[in-house]
Amino acid sequence: MIDAKTILNRCDALANQSSTRTGIERVYLSPEHAAVNLQAGHWMQEAGMTTWMDAAGNQRGRLEGATPGLPTLLLGSHLDTVPNAGRFDGILGVMLAIAVVDRLRESDATLPFAIDVLAFGDEEGTRFGTALLGSRAVAGTWDDQWWTLADKSGTTLREAFVEFGLDPAKVGDAAYRSDDVVGYLEAHIEQGPYLEEADLPLAVVSSIAGARRFALTMTGEAGHAGGVPFHRRHDALAGASEVVLAVEQLAREAGAIATVGRLQAFPGGVNVIPGRVEFSLDLRAETDDVRDAVWAQIQDVAAEICTRRGLAFADEQTHGAPAVVAAPHLRDVIRAGITATTGEPDPMVLFSKAGHDAMAVADLTDWAMLFIRNGRGGISHHPDETVTEADVAVALDAFEAAVRAYAATYAA
C-alpha cells in the first residue's frame, strides 16, 4: 500500500520533470506535462485504475464502484506549476487521490459510485496567462476564444494542442455531464500559515475567495519641488499613500485581504511633485459581500482624500471572479474524515485566498476541499514550500476516511 513516504518520493520524482534546471517549471502541453501524465498514469494503473488522457490533456484514472458504470466521485488536483515552483502545490493532491484509491481497492471497499482521479494539466495559467484550462474543460466551460491565446514564443493554444497530439475540435469530449458525477473532492497544501500557527495538520475549506483586481490612478498636479508650497500642492503620491494605508487598514478590519502590488509616481523627477500615480489593488475575502463592502469603503476613503487634497481618483476593474462556496454536505464529509483521523471534534475551517481547480469544477458539481499544513510559514509558489511526512500520513487517512464517509451517506 502507498504510504506517506511513497507520496513524498513521488512528489520528488515529479519535481524532476522541469523545463528549467534550477527550480521547477512545468507548463500546460509541454514535454514535461506529457512526462508527468505518463508517470501518474502508471501509478494510477498500479492502484487498480483504468487510465486515459482526456481531450484537454488531463490524465485520468477510474476505479469502478460496486457495479460498472455508476456515477463517479471526482478526486483531483493539478500537475502543472508556476515558475520556480514548490513540489507540492497541486501535485500532493493528485498523489493523495491515487493513494486513497489504492487503499480502497486493497481493502476491497464496495462503493456506491465510481471514482475518477483527475490530474489537471493546467491550473496555474503559467503558459497562456489564463488559468484553470484543464478543469474548465472537465467542467464543460471551455471558451473557444481561448484558442488564440499565445505563449511567450507566440505558439497559440490551438497549435499547442496539435503539437501535444490533441484535437482542438474534440475538447468538448473532456466535459462530464452533471448527471454522471456525484461531487468533487480535492486535497491541497495550504498556501498560507494558518494551520502552522494553529499547530494543526488539517483544515476544511469553506470557500475560495474570488479576487477583484483594479487598476487605480490618482491624479493631481505636477509642479516644482522648490516653487510650490504645501498649501498649493495637489500631490498625487501623498494622496495615493493615504489610499495604500487605508486599503491595509480597511481590509484588515474586515478580515479580508488586500494588496497594492504595483505603484509608480509620474513624471518621476526627484524635484518634481508627482502629478499622477498609477497603482494596483488585489482584493479577496471569504465572501463576495465582504470583499465588495471593503471595496466600497476604499472608494469612500479615496473620495474623501481627493476632496481634501484636490485630487482625482479613477478605478478600472481588470479582473473579477466570484467566491465559490463549498457544498455543506461535502464539507461535512471532509470534516468527518478529519475527525475520524485526528479525533478533533471541530476541525479548523479556512477560506482559501488562492484559486483552485475546485473553482472551475464548481460549475459542474458540488465540491469540498481538505487543506494540509504548509510546513514553513506558509511559503507558496516557491521552492521552499514544504510538508512533513507525518502530516501527509494524517492527510491520507483523513482523505480516505472522507471518501468512505461520503460513500456511507451517499448509499443511505
Next chain:
Amino acid sequence: MIDAKTILNRCDALANQSSTRTGIERVYLSPEHAAVNLQAGHWMQEAGMTTWMDAAGNQRGRLEGATPGLPTLLLGSHLDTVPNAGRFDGILGVMLAIAVVDRLRESDATLPFAIDVLAFGDEEGTRFGTALLGSRAVAGTWDDQWWTLADKSGTTLREAFVEFGLDPAKVGDAAYRSDDVVGYLEAHIEQGPYLEEADLPLAVVSSIAGARRFALTMTGEAGHAGGVPFHRRHDALAGASEVVLAVEQLAREAGAIATVGRLQAFPGGVNVIPGRVEFSLDLRAETDDVRDAVWAQIQDVAAEICTRRGLAFADEQTHGAPAVVAAPHLRDVIRAGITATTGEPDPMVLFSKAGHDAMAVADLTDWAMLFIRNGRGGISHHPDETVTEADVAVALDAFEAAVRAYAATYAA
C-alpha cells in the same frame, strides 16, 4: 530712458532666441547663447557701459564710478533657461540691471564704486547637468573636473568652450579678486506664489535654501497576495507610504519644504506583496539647521516604522548644498529700496527655495536679492510664467533706489 514696457519688450525679444520652435530653450555655449550675449551687450552699450564677454562666456558691461578703476558692485542674473522655460526667470534680472545703469548714467549719478552688469551664461545647468557654471567662474570656484562633463550629444564642456571661441586654459580670467568687488545684488522673479498671495509686488530674500536630496529604499519581503496574511507581511510599500506622509507632515510643521517625487514598488506584480520600494526625497528649508532637523525626524519616524513592520530603511544622499544667507547690510539696502518705492516700512521677507547665481557669487562677496511677484500662481520653469508691467516698473524703481542706498552707505 528704459521703462518697464521696454524691459518686457526686451524679455520678449530674447525669448525668440530658442533652440526649440515651441517653448523656450537656451543653453550654455549654444548659438542662442551667443545671440543673446550680442543683444544684451548692445543694450549695455546703449546704457553707457563698456562691454565684453568674459573667459567663461558671461556677457558683461561696466559703468565706471566717480573715478575710473574703483572696486565694483556686481548686478546680475542669467540668460540661459531650462527646457520649455518662461521668459523672465533670470532674464528679467539682467534687463533690470541694465535699466538701472541706464538711469544712473542718465541722471549723472556720482557713485563711490563701479557697476558691473553680469549676464551669466549658465545658471540652470540644462546642458551639462551641473548648474551655476557661469557664476562659479566669476566667483573663482571653477572645478577642472567639469571639463569632461558631456551634453546629450556627447560634446564635453571643454569641446563646447572651444566651439564657442573660448580658451579653456583661460577660464580663471573670469574670476574677480575679492578686493575688487563690493557686493552682488540680483533681482529675480519669485518662483513661488507668496507675493501674489500677500498682494505685494516685491520682497527681500533672506537666504537661499540648500537642498539635500536622498535616494531612499524600503526593504521588506515579497510574497503572494493570496497566501500571506496581514500579520505576517513585511510590505515595503505600506511602510514607504507611511514615510511619504510623515515627510509631508514633518516638513510642513517645520516650515520646510519636502518632496517625494519618485517612487516605485518592486517586483511590481499585481498579486505580489512589494518586497522593495525605491523613492526619492528633496528637502529644503530656510536654514540648514531646520532642514537637517527635519531630516533627523524623518529618519526617526522611518526607524519606528521599520521596527513596527519588520522592514529595513536605507538612505543615500545624492546631492547636498548648504543654505546661503544674504548679508545683513545688503538686505538693508534692498529693503530701503523697496520702502523708498512702495512706502511699505517693513517689506516682506522670503527665503528662496530655488537656487540662484547668488549661491555661487556668495563665495566671492556679500550678496542680497530682490524678488518680483510672479503673476500666475507662482508658475515657474514653464511658458506660463508671467509678470505685470506695473510690477516691473516698481521693481525697477526699487532696484535703482537700492543701488543708490548702497552708494550712500558705502560712501559714508
